[in-house]
Amino acid sequence: MRTKLHLIVLCLVMAAMLAACSAEEKKADEKADVQTGEVAPAAKLVLGVAGAHSGDLASYGLPSVNAAKLVAAKVNAAGGVNGMTVEVVAQDDQCKPELATNAATKMVSDGVKIVLGHICSGATKAALPIYLESKIVLMSPSATNPPLTQSGEYPNFFRTIAPDDAQAALEVAFAKGLGLTKLAVIHDKGDYGKGFATFCKEFIEAEEGMEVVLFEGVTPGAVDYSAVVQKIKSSGAQGVIFGGYHPEASKIVSGMRKKEITIPFLSDDGVKDDTFIKVAGEYAEGVYATGPMDFSTNPVYQEAVAAHKAEFGTDPGPFFPEAYSAALALLKAVENAGSTDYDKVTEALRTQYVDTAVGSVKFDAKGDAEGVGFAVYQVQSGKYVEIK
């Protein structure tokens, strides 16, 4: 009986291997078709989508695949790009750098010219040199690590989301506008909070006449923050910038107000959350927080969300608007350039505005989208209100 079972299993394995072989051959055939069929009327424009499509972070990556499919369907229905039908090819990297390089190599060998992705900054960084070498244009909806664009090393990289430090730059500019010169910068020691606070500190120090009088980390979840609150008071700060999330922010701000410290409190989009207002209650009044710009009234965005609901029956996931915009921008750039030629496409991305779900965008010399990013909000009568 056992030997029989073994035999059956062995047979199954063999069969599966054979099937895999034939599938490979079939793919190779298809590829040959693409290469030979470039002048044929049904030419294809392949839009690569790379990112986490499985694993822990799949929920960040899958919305970009949906976005690419929706954009492709929309463009194809309108006659395609320069007569070419758009085809979406996805490559999974699970947000892991080692898999991201594999995905990039696969894109190169498939002859893809424009790629939407990757999702995570680490994976994007690992894959970028491969794309650059083969002159493939890459546009990420979610990789916010600042050096990806600011280092200037990757002219083939673009993104439709603002980098991590854009928020800090806005925060400091806003504090300056309020006339605050001495600031206490507090963070929660976490990657997000401390990173934000460190950027704020750098920007404040670079600013003439502004100084950081206190730079401290607090322990999340501690029973209270009275000692830090006293320290803020004795530092003579005219305002507090906090990097972190709402539970700590509400504890610090209520601690301050209870000790009659009424200086402005500014924070980040970890605090721009209705739970903050609910928990801090009356003490939340007047608190400033930066957060992503509200594009819910944008017609392209509304159309994208409606299309997603119609096609997939659910609300879109995170980074969907950014991914939808990136796919639109890439295809539009190919259309404007008239070909998939690397120099022409990047030129088009940098010079011509495209209407997307995150607003009308074009990209600066380094690859960041202009006019995309954050706005300042203030709690007024129990609600976050955008401050123009």
Add this chain to the structure above:
Amino acid sequence: MEYFLELLFGGLTRGSTYALIALGYTMVYGIIELINFAHGEIYMIGAFTGLIVAGVLTALGFPAASILAIALVCAVLWAAAYGYTVEKVAYKPLRGAQRLSPLISAIGMSIFLQNYVMLSQTSDFLPFPALTPQFDFMKPFGSIMNSSELVIVVATVTVCIGLTLFIKFTKLGKAMRATAQNRKMAMLVGVNVDMVISATFIIGSSLAAVGGVLIASHVGQINYFIGFIAGIKAFTAAVLGGIGSIPGAMLGALVLGLTEAFATGYVSSDYEDVFAFCLLVLILIFRPAGIMGKEKTQKV
């Protein structure tokens, strides 16, 4: 000087909050040599009960002072019931087992209670109303210490004195001391050990519930996870003071709270925990049983 006083009173408040929880750890350890990791969760359940009761009473239009009193009583009763049940369910069946078994059972109970509250209530932070009345006579000292901090410190001191007297002078207190010294011998001379252990859990849980309501009302927010960090700190305080000793827990908690406050105030809050735990290590090097702990051969 004012800065020093502000830090001093901030540290005292923090130390008092640790003390209210640490007492439960130390009492249970003193009696059955078990580190009751679920104690922090009892504190959290006390706070949640307080929140629910306060919410209902506010909706019914009760006056502020009576809300605090009723919420405290309900939280104490409910948390005591939990403490009693946890002991019966998770620890009593393991009383004859190896020392590690009830410890694992305690950790399991802690995880269970956290997740139970998370699922039955919410994983979000909830606002906790300020229940303590604002005393007019505290107004001038507002920047140094406010009413809710005063209430916490006074409650802790009262509870500690009361508990010490209770253990020294009542019959049940005497039975507790006997059980702590030698459980078998106490049983032989007619002490109802099971009852004593239950009573210990009930008292410890009640104190944690008092702490839960007062601290949540002071801080203004709770979620299902608050018991974990508060529990760890209180446990540290109990070890620092000498686990098993009631005045030790009080002293350890104050030392820990003041160390954290001054470390934050004069050095940096980045190193708050570093200083707290360095102090713990130093004290345990020179006094392995803690500040007030009795040196005795350990059974571990």
